[in-house]
Amino acid sequence: MFKNVxxxxxxxxxxSEKEPVFEEINKIVESNSKLISKLNNEYHDHDSTIKLLSEITGQKVDDSVGVNLPLYSDFGKHLSIGKSVFINSNVMFTDLGGITLEDHVLIGPRVNLLSVNHPTNPEQRRGLIVSPITIKKNAWIGAAATVLPGVTIGENAIVGANAVVTKDVPANTVVTGSPAKVVKTI
Incomplete structure (x- = not known):
């Protein structure tokens, strides 16, 4: 599980964008952007990728994790990655609200995990609403799927390619579409 920094x-x-915590968030984002740039714009073997990813998240990332670069994160410090996770290329982690990838999770290419939203009230629009995303053990998120704030993907679940997940996905199911709906039990 991610830890609040x-x-x-x-x-x-x-x-609110006027709160002091916004300055703290922006400092972490700026620091993280340098590390993400280094990760994506230089050659890295497996060990150096894991080392940089550990620095980005502020947590030890297990050597069993596999990553196909590039990988993107806006915040980094609220991302927790379990063991034997595979992250394919061009994944976006918007993790200020917290993203937890449990053991054996598969993340397809161009997946978007978005734990941040904005208020519908136009006068508050620049503010943030954050809500954690949890991807449970052995779940698979298909190519170009988008998971929205506050969603939990159940153990062994599959999110089909291009799905937009707006609510929790039960364990041992397959969801597809926009918004994603259960199409099969496995």
């Missing part, structure tokens, strides 16, 4: 609780409320 911010001095303030940002979950369960609208975080």
């Amino acid at each position: 911010l001095s303030e609780n940002i979950w369960g409320r609208v975080v």
Whole structure:
């Protein structure tokens, strides 16, 4: 599970752009962008990729994790990656709200995991609403799927390519479409 690195609780409320925590967030984003640039714009063998990913997340990433670069993250410090996870190329982790990838998860190419949203009220629009995403053990997120804030993908579940997941996916099911709906039990 990811650990909160911010001095303030940002979950369960609208975080205004005028709050001091926004400056803290922006500093982490700036620091992370340098590491992401280094990760994606230089050659890295497996060991150096894992080392950089550990630095980006602020947590030890297990050597059993496989990554096909490039990989993108806007925040980095609220991303937790289990053992034997595979992340394919061009994945985007918007992880300020927290993203947990449990053991044996497969993430397809061009997947978007988005734990951040904005208020519908135009006067608060630049604020943030964050809600964690959890991908349970042995789940598979297909190519170009998008998972929205607050969603849990159940153990062994499969999210089909190009699906847009707006609500929790039960364990041992296959979901497809936009919005994603259960099409099969496995």
